[in-house]
Amino acid sequence: xxxxxxxxxxxxxxxxxGDDRPRHICDACGTIHYRNPKVIAGxxxxxxxxxxLCRRAIEPRxxxxxxxxxxxxxxxxxxxxxxxxxxxxxTARVRIDSLYTLFSLPHLSxxxxxxxxxxxxxxxxxxxxxxxxxxxxETEIPWDELxxxxxxxxxxxxxxxxxxxxxxxxxxxxxxxxxxxxx
Amino acid sequence: xxxxxxxxxxxxxxxxxGDDRPRHICDACGTIHYRNPKVIAGxxxxxxxxxxLCRRAIEPRxxxxxxxxxxxxxxxxxxxxxxxxxxxxxTARVRIDSLYTLFSLPHLSxxxxxxxxxxxxxxxxxxxxxxxxxxxxETEIPWDELxxxxxxxxxxxxxxxxxxxxxxxxxxxxxxxxxxxxx
Ligand SMILES: [Zn+2]
Ligand SMILES: [Zn+2]
Numbered sequence: 001x002x003x004x005x006x007x008x009x010x011x012x013x014x015x016x017x018g019d020d021r022p023r024h025i026c027d028a029c030g031t032i033h034y035r036n037p038k039v040i041a042g043x044x045x046x047x048x049x050x051x052x053l054c055r056r057a058i059e060p061r062x063x064x065x066x067x068x069x070x071x072x073x074x075x076x077x078x079x080x081x082x083x084x085x086x087x088x089x090x091t092a093r094v095r096i097d098s099l100y101t102l103f104s105l106p107h108l109s110x111x112x113x114x115x116x117x118x119x120x121x122x123x124x125x126x127x128x129x130x131x132x133x134x135x136x137x138e139t140e141i142p143w144d145e146l147x148x149x150x151x152x153x154x155x156x157x158x159x160x161x162x163x164x165x166x167x168x169x170x171x172x173x174x175x176x177x178x179x180x181x182x183x
Numbered sequence: 184x185x186x187x188x189x190x191x192x193x194x195x196x197x198x199x200x201g202d203d204r205p206r207h208i209c210d211a212c213g214t215i216h217y218r219n220p221k222v223i224a225g226x227x228x229x230x231x232x233x234x235x236l237c238r239r240a241i242e243p244r245x246x247x248x249x250x251x252x253x254x255x256x257x258x259x260x261x262x263x264x265x266x267x268x269x270x271x272x273x274t275a276r277v278r279i280d281s282l283y284t285l286f287s288l289p290h291l292s293x294x295x296x297x298x299x300x301x302x303x304x305x306x307x308x309x310x311x312x313x314x315x316x317x318x319x320x321e322t323e324i325p326w327d328e329l330x331x332x333x334x335x336x337x338x339x340x341x342x343x344x345x346x347x348x349x350x351x352x353x354x355x356x357x358x359x360x361x362x363x364x365x366x
Contacts, residue, residue: 001189002188002189002190003186003188003190003191004188005184005187005194005216006186007185007186008185008186008191011188018311021256033188034254035257036222036254036256037255037257038219039219039220071219072220073204073219073220074218074220074292075289075292076289078285078287078294079287079356080287088203098354099285102296104259104262106259106260106263107258109257109258109259111255111261128201129201169282171261171281173262
């Protein structure tokens with residue numbers, strides 16, 4: 001962030017009065033430009049016990065498998081974002097169920113929310129951001145080819161909870177080395 | 184958003200290739216400037232059954248009472264944000280407990296997360312953004328002077344759950360008319 005998006009003047013990094021950390025400040029128009037963590041919403045779409053995954057056609061992690069998920073847009077709810085991403089990535093119609101995992105990724109300044117979901121029809125197809133889509137039995141999950149630790153962790157918890165017969169909510173922090181950090 | 188924060192060129196509103204909605208595009212340097220929902224994290228600090236509220240010294244809702252909460256910063260977890268806001272607004276030291284409410288506010292493009300929390304000491308004081316801080320019994324809560332619907336709803340659920348002896352997680356959508364919209 002180098003120039004003011006309101007008036008095009010160069011920005012200065014400084015600590016505003018009453019604040020305790022550096023912000024991008026425009027001395028020309030007085031705007032303080034804050035930067036904020038981003039929210040990614042997704043779901044675990046299930047059809048007859050099988051989970052829908054998409055193989056990514058975009059970076060990062062091109063070619064790796066992921067649950068449908070993506071950046072929340074302005075004007076959306078978390079559930080609407082998860083629903084929209086399922087359609088965009090896999091033309092999948094889903095019924096969003098309970099919130100299942102909520103991850104803080106402080107090294108990326110991201111918050112991930114995955115819901116459990118019912119896939120309403122097995123007729124899915126690769127959207128623009130996917131190479132292919134497929135339904136997986138637990139034994140077929142490509143654990144070593146998953147795109148993100150948030151996906152890996154959500155799926156591991158999902159199958160563990162399913163074996164135990166109860167789905168809890170899991171609120172966790174994931175760190176930069178892709179291993180789980182419990183706080 | 185009028186000028187590119189990378190190169191200061193004027194921005195154009197247009198739909199990028201492969202996208203389905205207008206973005207702020209810089210034709211000079213090729214940057215697409217996305218706008219994203221913001222995350223607010225807070226908590227319900229409890230001391231001997233009493234809840235800590237802060238009276239706001241800033242807009243919006245100057246003079247109204249709120250739970251400690253504020254915009255999540257880069258590099259934080261949700262829990263760290265809730266903890267930091269408690270200290271900033273009320274010099275309150277808290278031990279963050281379970282996630283309690285998670286609200287989507289699509290009309291404001293915000294996501295609110297409140298945790299239950301234990302106040303570690305009743306020695307609290309108004310921070311820079313507060314006029315005063317106080318511990319409230321349930322019967323003393325200033326229901327008509329609460330700053331935000333997210334605070335009102337979280338407190339109402341909290342006392343209801345406490346009477347029933349069990350705190351669940353509540354994931355809800357709140358609409359522009361400040362009444363609860365169930366989706
Ligand atoms: Zn400016
Ligand atoms: Zn530019």
